[in-house]
Amino acid sequence: MGPEVQSFVVDGPLPDRNAGEEEIERRVKQLEAIPSPVTTEEAHALAGCFGPDDCYGVAWSLVHLIETTSGPLPSVSRPGPDTNEWQQTLWSRWGT
Template sequence: MRPEVERFVADGPLPDWDGDEEEVDRRFYQLEAIPAPVTPDEAHALAACFGPDDCYGVAWSLLHLIETSPGPMPPVAPPGADASDWHQTLWNRWGNR
């Protein structure tokens, strides 16, 4: 896994709308530093970084970066009853191809 992806994943889920503006900006710039396309393994690791909401649009950028992964994607488990909206979105757009 490339260092840019490792740094992003190491910082965990994206902050929510109540997050500090500096933190949201920092995560956005971290994400922008990851060159596309990402590998399937990187896509799978990045998929764990969604927060509870769209983080002022940063989550959509994350989703679009994940979708740059070529070839077959890693398996995505069907979302459970308590799954986040982002898990459901990934299932619909990524795991259900």
């Protein structure tokens, strides 16, 4: 796994809309630093980095980066009733 992906994953899920502008911009820059296409391993790790909302569209950028994988898309388990919309999105796009 590349160092850019490792750094992004270590910082955890994307913040929600209530995060400060500096925090959101920092995560955007981290995301933009990740070279594409990503590996299947990287895509799987990145799939765990969604926060509770779309983070002003940053979550969609994460979805699109994951979709650049040069291998198969990560397997996503069927989400439970209490999962957030991003786990639902991943399931509907890749889990079937």
